[in-house]
Amino acid sequence: DMFAAFDENGNVRGVAYQVYGFGPTEDQILYAMTIGSNANGDQISFQYYDASEDVVMAIFETYTFSNNEQQGSLVDPVSYHIADVILSFSNITQSSVDITYNSNVEIAGFQFTVVGATIENASGGAAAANGLSISTSTSTVLAFSFGGSTIPAGSGTLLSLDYYAVDLGTTLEVSDVVISGPSGVSISSSGPGSIDFINPFIFNSSSRQAFYYFQS
Numbered sequence: 001d002m003f004a005a006f007d008e009n010g011n012v013r014g015v016a017y018q019v020y021g022f023g024p025t026e027d028q029i030l031y032a033m034t035i036g037s038n039a040n041g042d043q044i045s046f047q048y049y050d051a052s053e054d055v056v057m058a059i060f061e062t063y064t065f066s067n068n069e070q071q072g073s074l075v076d077p078v079s080y081h082i083a084d085v086i087l088s089f090s091n092i093t094q095s096s097v098d099i100t101y102n103s104n105v106e107i108a109g110f111q112f113t114v115v116g117a118t119i120e121n122a123s124g125g126a127a128a129a130n131g132l133s134i135s136t137s138t139s140t141v142l143a144f145s146f147g148g149s150t151i152p153a154g155s156g157t158l159l160s161l162d163y164y165a166v167d168l169g170t171t172l173e174v175s176d177v178v179i180s181g182p183s184g185v186s187i188s189s190s191g192p193g194s195i196d197f198i199n200p201f202i203f204n205s206s207s208r209q210a211f212y213y214f215q216s
Contacts, residue, residue, distance in 0.1 A: 002049040003031040003080075005063070013037055013044055023075045030077050037065040045190075046080060057104070058086045060188050085179050087158065087191040094166060094216060098125070099174070099192060101158040106182055107151040109144035110158075113176040116194075117163040125159035126151045134159060150182050168215075171196050 005014035016031035035044060046059035060083040063071075072078035084105045091098040101107070109132065122134050122141045131149035135142050141161070151158075166172055173194035179187045 001051050003033065003046065004049075005033060005035045005044050005046055007037065008043050008045075019074065021074045021077065025075055025077060030074060035063070035065065040065060040067055048082060057082045058102075058190050059083065060190050062190075081188060083190040084187045085189040087174070087177065087189060089192050089195060090157070091160075092195055094197065095164060096160060096162045097172075097195070098160050099158045100156065101126070101151075102155040103151070103153050105153055105187060107187070108148075108180050108182045108184070109142075110177070110179045111140065111142045112174050112178070113140050114161070114163065114172065114174055115139070116170050116172040117166040119161065119163050121162040122159050123162075125157040127159045144180075148182070166197055168197050 001018075003016040004012055007013050014033045014035035016033035019030050019032050020026075021028045021030050037044065042065040044063040044065055046061070046063075048057050048059060049055075050057060060081045085101060085103040085107065088100050088102075089097050090100050110127075118138050119136045119141065122136045122143075127134055127143045130145075130151045131147065132143045132145045132151070141159070143159070163172070171194050174192050177189050177191075179189045181187050
């Protein structure tokens with residue numbers, strides 16, 4: 001089994017080796033890791049490889065890099081947890097995005113908030129295909145089933161999100177994610193994070209010229 005750290009571009013920033021604790025953690029397998037990064041404030045995520053299942057699983061917690069910082073010890077380790085549901089973005093445009101999922105468990109319902117844009121519609125994907133009712137406000141998406149239907153464990157597109165009023169140079173963020181299982185118990189999840197809409201053009205403009213400005 002392996003435990004590793006990654007930056008936002010997917011580069012490996014550290015791989016842990018197994019050690020045994022002592023005292024209160026005697027006979028427990030722990031992981032010791034040195035993480036390298038280019039700058040303070042870099043966002044580090046983690047993944048765990050389960051050799052018995054031959055599967056890579058995302059870790060719920062993340063870490064903001066700080067130079068020369070040490071966390072945990074052999075007698076007082078830091079705990080990280082495997083996320084049951086991992087959300088991510090795909091098919092990103094200036095007005096729509098697919099929210100994809102990879103889940104180890106059934107999903108009975110979910111809710112999240114969108115910041116930096118106004119929601120126009122949410123539809124389709126595994127949520128609609130499996131009988132979940134999808135409703136939205138201008139900033140919140142909610143999906144659940146009146147009849148107890150669930151999305152089976154697996155992966156795919158959770159739903160498609162249409163939005164507007166996102167300007168170049170702003171960030172669209174999905175936050176406050178809550179996912180529940182068939183029993184109504186909250187399920188741990190990670191992602192999807194945020195999308196930066198950056199103006200790709202850098203230019204200087206003369207005060208003596210006439211020009212057209214294209215917003216998209």
